[in-house]
Amino acid sequence: VPVVAMRGVRKSFNVGEPNETEVLHGIDLSLQRGEFYALMGPSGSGKSTLLNIVGLLDRPSAGQLAICGEETTRLDDRSLTRLRGHAIGFVFQYHHLIGAFSAVENVMMPMLAAGHLPREEMARRAAGLIEQVGLAPWRDQPAGRLSGGQQQRVAVARALAMDPALLLADEPTGNLDSKSADLVFGLLRDASRERGTTVLFVTHNPALAARCDRTLQVVDGSMAA
Ligand code: ADP
Ligand code: ADP
Numbered sequence: 001v002p003v004v005a006m007r008g009v010r011k012s013f014n015v016g017e018p019n020e021t022e023v024l025h026g027i028d029l030s031l032q033r034g035e036f037y038a039l040m041g042p043s044g045s046g047k048s049t050l051l052n053i054v055g056l057l058d059r060p061s062a063g064q065l066a067i068c069g070e071e072t073t074r075l076d077d078r079s080l081t082r083l084r085g086h087a088i089g090f091v092f093q094y095h096h097l098i099g100a101f102s103a104v105e106n107v108m109m110p111m112l113a114a115g116h117l118p119r120e121e122m123a124r125r126a127a128g129l130i131e132q133v134g135l136a137p138w139r140d141q142p143a144g145r146l147s148g149g150q151q152q153r154v155a156v157a158r159a160l161a162m163d164p165a166l167l168l169a170d171e172p173t174g175n176l177d178s179k180s181a182d183l184v185f186g187l188l189r190d191a192s193r194e195r196g197t198t199v200l201f202v203t204h205n206p207a208l209a210a211r212c213d214r215t216l217q218v219v220d221g222s223m224a225a
Contacts, residue, residue: 001069003198004031009063025221034196038209041218056084089159093171095151099144110161129157149180
């Protein structure tokens, strides 16, 4: 089964208001396990709206969406939250770390939220992830003291904490210098190759998109061929 199976997804904002607008016009999308997808498209084309729907942060106005074979459109908010927590990791352009918490503590957050792992296991896993992203010497530093590139690497480690089937990355390299962008890109690449994580990577950078397995293009709320 595909990790993401989307059929005929439409999204309208301001439904029933004079300014109602349909932003996604019937999207079909199938994302396979372990594949690394670049998602491109002009600003305002609907990439963030699409990502929010794939990430179960927002609901489609119409159409079907299955995550790892589970049809989501009829699930209540609580079930969506639970599925999101276990199946999906997020990295945003801005890292959203808790600055006063250490790197390791930030990576533990999703595991604490899921709530079923013993504390030592969480700490062990978080330390392992911090090491994987090359930040072992900084593991106990407050995240707020790290450089922008280091913070984004912590954000990737945090996104992988629950070993999600799907990693959604919305311009995670947009604010970084090219060396840090390369490092962060490499971590996403590693996740897809070594963990079999499906990665959907929104970028405006054609050179990075060219290094993904496939490029998807959103134009005016539809997928371009
Ligand atoms: P959203 O947050 O709705 O996804 P975007 O991040 O796509 O919006 O874009 C925000 C603004 O920044 C837009 O004006 C967009 O053109 C611009 N922008 C963002 N990243 C880049 C980039 N790497 N190159 C060029 N323009 C960019
Ligand atoms: P992108 O990420 O490609 O820049 P977005 O998904 O952010 O595009 O936006 C697509 C279109 O949907 C834009 O015209 C934007 O103004 C509109 N839009 C996004 N979110 C909302 C919202 N909450 N309410 C109304 N319009 C929205």
